[in-house]
Amino acid sequence: MITSKEFNCNYENKWCPGCGNFQILAAMKNAFAQQQIPPEKLTLISGIGQAGKTPHFLKCNMFHGLHGRALPLATGTKIANNDLTVVVNCGDGDCYGEGGNHFLAAIRRNIDMTLLVHNNQIYGLTKGQASPTSSLGMVTKLQNSGTPSSQFSALVIALAAGAGFVARGLSAESGHLTELIVKAMNYKGFALVDILQPCVSFNKINTLSWYKERAYKLADTDHDPRDLAKAFNLAQEWEKSLPLGVLYEAAGTPFHERVPNLKANALASHNYDSKLLTDVLLQNL
Amino acid sequence: MITSKEFNCNYENKWCPGCGNFQILAAMKNAFAQQQIPPEKLTLISGIGQAGKTPHFLKCNMFHGLHGRALPLATGTKIANNDLTVVVNCGDGDCYGEGGNHFLAAIRRNIDMTLLVHNNQIYGLTKGQASPTSSLGMVTKLQNSGTPSSQFSALVIALAAGAGFVARGLSAESGHLTELIVKAMNYKGFALVDILQPCVSFNKINTLSWYKERAYKLADTDHDPRDLAKAFNLAQEWEKSLPLGVLYEAAGTPFHERVPNLKANALASHNYDSKLLTDVLLQNL
Amino acid sequence: MKTDVTLKIAGAAGQGIQTIGDLLSEVCHQSGLFIFSVDDFESRVRGGHNFNLLRISDKELAAPGNRLDILVCINENAYDLHKEELRSGGIAIVNAEKPGTRNKTRFEIPLKKLAEEAGNKITANTVAAGAVLAILGTPFTLLADVLKNRFAAKGEKIATLNVAAAKKGFDAAKDLSRNTGFTWEAKKSHNIVLSGAQAAALGALAADCRFFPFYPMSPATGVISNVIPYTEKLCVVVEQAEDEIAAVMMAIGASFAGVRAMTATSGGGFCLMTEGLGLAAMTETPLVIVNAQRPGPATGLPTRTGQADLLFSIHASQDEFPRFVFAPGTPVETYETMKRAFHLAEKYQVPAIVLLDQFLANSRVTEKNSLTVAPDIERFYEQNNSGNDDTPYLRYALAQDGVSPQRLPCSGPGLVRVTGNEHDPEGHISENAANKIAMTQKRAAKLPAMIKEMDPPLLVNPTARVLLVGWGSTRGNILEAVERLGDQSMEIGAVLFKDLWPMDRKAIGKVLDNKQLIMVEQNESSQLGRLLAQEAGIVSFDTILKYDGRPFFPDYIVQKAKELVK
Amino acid sequence: MKTDVTLKIAGAAGQGIQTIGDLLSEVCHQSGLFIFSVDDFESRVRGGHNFNLLRISDKELAAPGNRLDILVCINENAYDLHKEELRSGGIAIVNAEKPGTRNKTRFEIPLKKLAEEAGNKITANTVAAGAVLAILGTPFTLLADVLKNRFAAKGEKIATLNVAAAKKGFDAAKDLSRNTGFTWEAKKSHNIVLSGAQAAALGALAADCRFFPFYPMSPATGVISNVIPYTEKLCVVVEQAEDEIAAVMMAIGASFAGVRAMTATSGGGFCLMTEGLGLAAMTETPLVIVNAQRPGPATGLPTRTGQADLLFSIHASQDEFPRFVFAPGTPVETYETMKRAFHLAEKYQVPAIVLLDQFLANSRVTEKNSLTVAPDIERFYEQNNSGNDDTPYLRYALAQDGVSPQRLPCSGPGLVRVTGNEHDPEGHISENAANKIAMTQKRAAKLPAMIKEMDPPLLVNPTARVLLVGWGSTRGNILEAVERLGDQSMEIGAVLFKDLWPMDRKAIGKVLDNKQLIMVEQNESSQLGRLLAQEAGIVSFDTILKYDGRPFFPDYIVQKAKELVK
C-alpha cells in the first residue's frame, strides 16, 4: 500500500512560504498514492521556473529540462518508452509563453501524458514579470504601463487545438485537484490540468481570495464534459466566474496508436537484432 | 491613379507553373491598387518558403526574413514605425509550424498588420512534407504511414487566441480574395487571412477542385461577422464545407494604442534630443 | 591506364535531369564501373537551372570531374551555359523539336518525338539515356536489363515502353559511338553506390538508432528521408517536430529513456538546437546531431554546399563542455562515423555532432562495400538494482574519468534524477561553489579519454615539405589533387581530418610542424586553419578557399596549389 | 594611506539584505567615499542564503573586498557561514531575540525589538544600518539626512519612523565605534554609483536606443528593468516578447525601420537568438545584443557569475560574418561601450554583442562621473531620393569598404529590399556563384576598418616580464592584484581587454610576445588564451581560472600569481 508520504523527499524545498505550489505538490502525491504508482515507476518532466522545480521536491524519476521545452522533452521520452508514466510540470510562462508552440503540438499529437500547468499568472522565479495569462493591463515592475497583450486563455486554446481532456484546478482545492490529476492520468492521450495557483510574492491581484471568490465546481453543475460547445463557453468565463473541474473529455486515438511502430511494444523494449539489421540494411545495397 | 500593373517587377518568378500563389500575388496587387498605396509606401515582410518569396515578385519595400519568424520581425518594424503599412506573407508551415508561438503572440498583441497565410497544407519549398494544416493521416514521402498529428485549425485557434479579424480566402477566387485583403488592411489591428492555395507539385489531395467542391461564400449566407459563437462553428467546418469570407470581425484596441509611448507619434518620428536625454539620464545620478 | 569520362546532364527543375543521371549511374554500376555523381539545383521546385554531373571510371573515384566529355542539354539554355566546359573532342547532345545538326561536337536529337514514337512522351528521359550510352559504346542489352529491373514493379508494359524508348535514343546516336576504353559487361561487383545522406541514415540505423525527430531543412532532410524506406521492416520512428527546438528536445528525451535517437538539421536549425545541445551536455545525456552545413549566413544558399560551421559547432551553446565533432569525407566514412558517433556519445555521455554538407550528402559515389553491422552492440547503462533513501543512486557520482554510471528511469529502485541546473551527485539543484568546481571538472575529465578515441587525420606523403590540409567532404578532391600534383612531379602531401574535436594537439602539432601548410576549405576564413593555430600552435598557413556554394574540383586545387608552393 | 573597510550583510532572501546594503552605500556616497558593493543570492525568491558584500574606501575601488571588518548577520546561520571571513579585529553584529553577547568580536542586537520600540518592526533593517554606521564612526546626522531623503516620497511619518529606528540601532552600538580613518562629512562629489546593468541601460538610452524587446532572464533582466524608470520621460518602448527568438527578431525589425533597438539575454536565450544574429549579419541590419553571461551549461547557476561565452559569441550562428564583441570592465566603461556598440553596429551595419556577467551587471561601484550625452548623434542612413526601374536603389551595392548605402523603407522612391537569402546588390535572391563570392567578400571587407575602431587593451606595466591577461569584469580585480604584487616588489603587468573582436592581431602579438602570460578568466578552458593562441600566435600561457560561480578577489589572484611566476 503506497501512501502519499512515500513520496516525501528530504531535498530542501525552495518555494516561498504560503505559495500555492505546496498544495499542488500535495495533490500530486495524493494522486500518485491513490493510483498506487510507486516513486520508482514515475517519471516527472519539467520546465524551468518555480513550477519546474517541482520534481525535486518529491521522490520520482525526473528530468528538469529547459525553460519552455518540457513538452517536447517529455514527448521524446514517451515515444521512446510508452510504458513510462509521464507527468509534466510547467509554469504558465514556461508552457504558454516560451513553450507555446510545443503546447499546440503536444495537443495535436495527443501524446499520452498529463500536463500540470502551475498557472500563477506571473513569472515567479524571475521575480514578477507579466506572463501570457496575466490580464490585459496588469501592472508589474517591468510592465509599468500595463501588460499590452490580451490574456492567453489556455483552456480555450487547448480546446481549439483539439485537446481531448481539458480541466482546471485550484491549488487550494487540493482534494478536488487530486481527483483531477487522477482523471487526467487515467485519460488515454494528452490531458491538460491548468491549475490556478496564487503567487504570494508577486501576484497581488490574482490572490487566493480573488480565485476563491470566482471559483465554482463543475461537478456541482449539470455540465456534461462531452459537450464541446459548452466547454468552449465555460473556458471563456473569467472575470466573474471560474469553473473548476473537467471542462471537456472525449476519447481519441493517442499518438502511440497512430504510429504503426509504436502500437505494439515500446521502442525501448526491442532488442538489438544484428541479423535483422544486416538483412534489412545491407542485403539490398 | 495607381493600377495593379504598377506593382509588376521584372525579377524572375520562381514558383511552379499552375501554383495558386500566382493568384494570391495578383489579388495582392489588386488590393494595393484599390487602396492607392504605391509600391514605395508598402512594406512586405515574409518568412521562408514558397510563400515567403512573395515580396520578391512585386514592387515593394521588403524584408524576407527567417523561416517561422516573419511576425516578430514585422512586429518590431511596426512598433518602430507605426506609419508603415505592413503586410506579412507566410506559408502554413512557416506561420503555424515553426512560427506557431509568434502567431499566438501577434494576435494577443493585436498589432496592426495584415497576415496572409498561403495555406497549401504542405511544405512546398522543402518538397512535400506534411504541414500543421495537413489532415490527420495524410501520406507524404516523409510521413509514409500518415501524418500523426491532428490538423491545425488556424481559424479556430485564431479565434481562441482572441483575434479581431479572421477571414478565409481561396487563391482561385482572386476577386473575392482582393476584397478580403482590402478589408484586412483596413481593419485596425491584427488581421488574418488564411488563404487556401493549391500546391500543384506536392499536395495531390487538397487540389483546386477539392477546395472548389467544398468552398462557399459567407457573403451568400446570413452570417454576421460580429457573432463569435457562430464564427467558432464556421471555423470548425472542414471535411464537407469550407466557408470563405470574413468569419469574424470586431473592433479592438490595437497595440500602438495600448502602449502610451506609441499612441501619439511613431517611435521613428522623434528627433534625437540631446538636452532631454541629458536632463533625464544624467541629471539625477 | 584509368579511363575516365565526365558527363553533364542539364536542364530545368522538373525535367527529370536526375532520372537520366540515375539510369546512367545504374548501368555503369552494373558493369562494375565507378561513378561520382553530383547534383546541382536551385532552391525552387520547377524551372530554374539544374544539372547532374556524372563522372565514370574503371578505377575508384575520389572527386567529381569538370571537363565534359558529353554534355546532355534538355533545353537550349543548358547548352549556352555549359558549352565552354566541354573538353576538346567532347560532344553536346541537345534536345530539339526535330532532328537537326549532327556532327562530332553537337548532336540535336528530338527526345520527345522519339519518346512519342516509342509509345509515350514521358519516356523522353529514357531516350536521352539511350543516346548517351550509345555514344559511350555501351551494349544496349545492359541498359535494357537495367530498365527491366527498374520498372519491374510497375508492370511489364511500362518496362517494355521504356526499353523501346531507350532503343530509339540508342539507335539515333549509335554512329556517334566512341571508344571510351571501358569494358562493358554485366559484373557482380563488391562495390556500392551511396550518397552521404543515405550512408548517414544507414549508419544511424546500424548503430541501433530508433528515433529520428527532425524538422525539414536542406540538405539535412535527405538523411531523414533515407530512413523512411526502413520504417516498415525496422521498428524505428521518424517524427516531424514542430520546430528544431522540439526536434532536439525529443531526441534528448528519448535518449534519457534509453533509446538511441538523433536529429539532423542545417545552419539555422542548428542555431535553434544549441540550447538543447547544452542541456544534453549538462545532463550528460547522449545525443547525436547531424549538421548538414550549407552556405549562410541566415538562409544563404539553401541548396548549395559549404563548410563554414566548424568553429560554431565546436563552440555552440553557452559555457563549455566536452563534445565530439566529426566530419566524414565519403559516404562509407559517413556510415562508419555515424556508428561511432552513437557509440561514443553514449560511452562518454556527451553530444556528438556530425558535420555533413550538401556536396557529401547529395553526391552518389561508388566505394568498396565495407559496410558491416556489429554482431553485438555495447550499451553503457548500469543495471538499476540499488538505491534507497540512505544510499541513493548517484547519477552524477564524481567519477575520476568523468563518466558516472548511467541508469534508465523506472528500471529499478534507483531514482534517476536529471537537471540542466548545476546539480549535486544525486541530480538535485546545487548552488554550492565546491560542487560547481567538482562537476565542471568531472565533465572536463572526460577529455583525455575522448581524445584517445579520435582517429588521427589521414596522412598522404606526410614527409613532403608542403601539405594540403582539409577536413570533411573536400577529402577526395584533395586526394586527387595530390595525386595529380605528384604526376607533375610536385612532392605535396595531405593531412585530411575526419575526427575534428576534441583534438590531440601534440600529435597533430608534430605532423604539421615545419611544413608549408595550405588549408583547403570551403569557407572564407579558413576555420580549420584558425583551429589548428589555436590548438597546435601553427602560426602561418596559406589557403585555397572556395565559398561560392559549389564544390571543389581537383583541377582548381592543383592550379591554386601550384601558385602557392614556394 | 587608503582607508578600506569591508562589510558583509548576510541572511535569507526576503530579509531585506539589500536594503541595508543600499542604505550604507548611500551614506558613504553622500560622504564622498567610494564603494564596491556585490550581491550574492540564490535562484529562489524567499529563504536560502543571501549576502551583500560592501567595501568602502576614501580612494577609488576596483574590486570587492573579502576579509571582513564587519559581518552583519540577520540570522544565526549567516554567522556560522561567514565568521571565518572576519579579519582579526573584525566584529560580527548578530540579530537576536534580545540583547546578548556584546564584546569586540560579537555583538548581539535585537533588531526587531528595537524596531518595534521605534514604532514598527518593518524598520528592523534600518536599525541594523544604524548600528553598522555607529561602529564605523559615522555621525548620525548623515544617516538621518539620507533616510529623510529616501523616504521623502512616502511621507513624513515613514521618514520619521525610520530615523527613529536608525537611532535605536546607532545608540545600541555607539560604544563599539572604531576609528576607521574616514572623514565623515556631507560632500558634493563628482562621483556616481552605478551597477553594470544600470550603466548598460543608460548607455543604450544615451545612444538613442528607443526599443527594448526582451524576454526575462537573469542576469540580463536588470539591464531592461533599468530602462523602465525612463519610459515616462523618454519616448522609448520596452516590450516583453513571447520568447528570445521573437525578442531578437523584433529588434531587427525595428532596426530595419530605422529605430535603434537592442535586446538583452543570457546563455540559453542567446542560443535562441543565434539564428537572428545571422539574419542581422546577412541583411546587414544593425543589431545590439547584450549577453549577460552566467555559468552554464544549460540552466547552470542562474544567479551566479562567469565568463564562458566569449568563443560562443565570436562564433555564434552558421557560416561567418563580421561582428563586434565587447566586454566592458566597469559600469562607466559599460556606459561608453553601449554607446559605441550602437554607433559601430550602425556604421558598419553589423551585429554588436556586449558581454556582461552577473558580477558586473549587479555590482554597484563608485566611479568618477564622466558620463556624457553627445550633443548630436551620427546616423548612417542615406537620403532616399532616387530609385526607379532602370536605376534601382542598390541596398547591397558592392562598396569597396563593404559598407553599402543604407536607406529606410518607405522614405522615398527607392525600394528597400532585404533578404536573409544570399542576394544581389538590389536585394533579390541570387544563387549566382560570382555574386556569392562578391557578397561574401563585401561583408568581409568591413573587417580592416572595424579592427581600427577597436580600442587596444589597457596596458599596465607592459614592460614587465610577466603579464596578467584578462577581459571584461575581472579588470578591477586584476588591476588591484597587480598593484598589490607591485607593493610586494613583484614586477607584474596587466593586459586588460574590453574590445575583443575583431582583433588587431599584430598589435596584440607585439604586446604579448616574449612574456610569461597568465590568463585570468572566469571559465575552465581559458577562452581568451585560446583566442590569443589563434589570433596572435601565443603558444603557451599559464592560467588563473575560477569557475565556481563566484567573482574573483584580488587576494586570490595575488596568491595564485605568486605560485605561477617563475
Ligand SMILES: Cc1ncc(C[n+]2csc(CCOP(=O)(O)OP(=O)(O)O)c2C)c(N)n1
Ligand atoms: C531560454 C530561457 N529564457 C529565460 C529563462 C529565465 N526564466 C527562468 S524561469 C522563467 C519564467 C518563470 O515563470 P513561469 O514559467 O510562469 O514559472 P513560475 O516561476 O511562475 O512557476 C524565466 C523567464 C530561462 N531559464 N531560459
Ligand SMILES: Cc1ncc(C[n+]2csc(CCOP(=O)(O)OP(=O)(O)O)c2C)c(N)n1
Ligand atoms: C529554421 C529553419 N528550419 C527549416 C527551414 C527549411 N524550410 C524552408 S521553407 C520550409 C517550409 C516551407 O513550407 P511552408 O511554410 O508551408 O511554405 P510553402 O513553401 O509551402 O509556401 C522549411 C521547413 C529553414 N529555412 N529554416
Ligand code: SF4
Ligand atoms: S515566487 Fe510565487 S510562485 Fe514562486 S515560490 Fe514564491 S510564491 Fe510561489
Ligand code: SF4
Ligand atoms: S511547390 Fe507547390 S507551393 Fe511551391 S511553387 Fe510549386 S506548386 Fe506552388
Ligand SMILES: [Mg+2]
Ligand atoms: Mg508562473
Ligand SMILES: [Mg+2]
Ligand atoms: Mg505550405
